[in-house]
Amino acid sequence: MDMAWKIIQLLLLASVTAVWGARPKSQKGKKNLLNVCMYGKHHKKEPSPEDKLHDQCSPWKKKACCSVNTSLEAHRDVSLLYNFNWEHCGPMKPACKRNFIQDTCLYECSPNLGPWIQKVNQSWRKERILNVPLCKEDCESWWEDCRTSYTCKSNWHKGWNWTSGINECPVKNTCHRFDFYFPTPAALCNEIWSHSFKVSNYSRGSGRCIQMWFDPAQGNPNEEVARFYAEAMMNGAELHGAWPLLLGLVLLLLLS
Ligand SMILES: *[C@@H]1O[C@H](CO)[C@@H](O)[C@H](O)[C@H]1NC(C)=O
Ligand SMILES: *[C@@H]1O[C@H](CO)[C@@H](O)[C@H](O)[C@H]1NC(C)=O
Ligand SMILES: *[C@@H]1O[C@H](CO)[C@@H](O)[C@H](O)[C@H]1NC(C)=O
Ligand SMILES: *[C@@H]1O[C@H](CO)[C@@H](O)[C@H](O)[C@H]1NC(C)=O
DSSP states (O other): OOHHHHHHHHHHHHHHHHHHHHSOGGGGSGGGGSSOOOSOSSOOSSOBOOTTOOGGGGGGTTSBSSOHHHHHHTTSTBOTTTOOBTTBTBOOOHHHHHHHHHHHHHHHHOSOOGGGEEEEEETTEEEEEOOBOBOHHHHHHHHHHHTTSEESOSOSSSOOBOTTSSOBOOTTOOOEEHHHHOSSHHHHHHHTTTTSBOOOSSOTTSSSSBOSSOOGGGOOTHHHHHHHHHHHHHHHHHHHHHHHHHHHHHHHHHHO
16 A cells, blocks of 8 residues: 555544544534523523522522522422422521522522433423532531521432421431531532532632522623533543544554
8 A cells, every 4th residue: 555645544534633623612512511401390491581580599680590480489488399398397597598598599590500410200300400519618608507407307309208298207207406417518418409419629719610609790600610511521422432433544544
């Protein structure tokens, strides 16, 4: 086989690889991970502006997956969203409750959770979030604010007595302080919603963790975070997809 021909082939292969790698990011298919709403019980199909989002949900008003009604319900003790009672072991301290309201606002309103959306087979939703990297300070203050309130379970998704229509503690689960069921901040944030969160060791403002709390005057910091993780995930998938093809081309050249 002619040497010149082989060199031309190699140059072609190199340029194909280079073009592949240099494609604009927007063509890499990560689009469906950004600016999306999960297929949950109350989520809108697509994010859009909601001028009137209530109180703690208002940071999401420029682009939200929740309706105004959902944002109002998120602030009620036993909201109609899930008939879930935060005060299943007596009154919850207001400082603690505001963390649960904020958590609900993030879950219902955020259009930036795409990289962590997973399909599920549940009667009340078709998709969930898994391992969202919650900024460590947001988790720590949630735990601090709640450690002296009371609960009877460490997983709030499963195992309730629903006979009355509202979650009640099963008779075998006694009420204890939060720090009995959740000895550490990570135990709280990771376990309470079956690993919807995985507390990050990144800090607020790092651009590498999701903030439950933010000042909308500075924009929504979670947009950048979602973009970063979407890109990391797509590049991983992309390289895995590209390797067999590249190896095949190289072998073809060597053998010809
Ligand atoms: C708000 O949402 C709840 C729960 O989905 C629903 O039962 C209620 O009728 C809604 N209220 C309004 C005013 O749309
Ligand atoms: C969900 O349920 C359907 C029907 O019951 C089943 O065919 C499917 O495999 C399930 N999917 C998952 C992810 O478990
Ligand atoms: C569930 O709650 C009902 C009352 O709402 C009670 O009668 C029943 O014993 C409870 N069951 C369990 C297993 O806790
Ligand atoms: C956590 O922090 C350590 C040390 O600062 C760092 O090496 C590691 O990559 C971090 N991991 C995550 C998931 O943030």
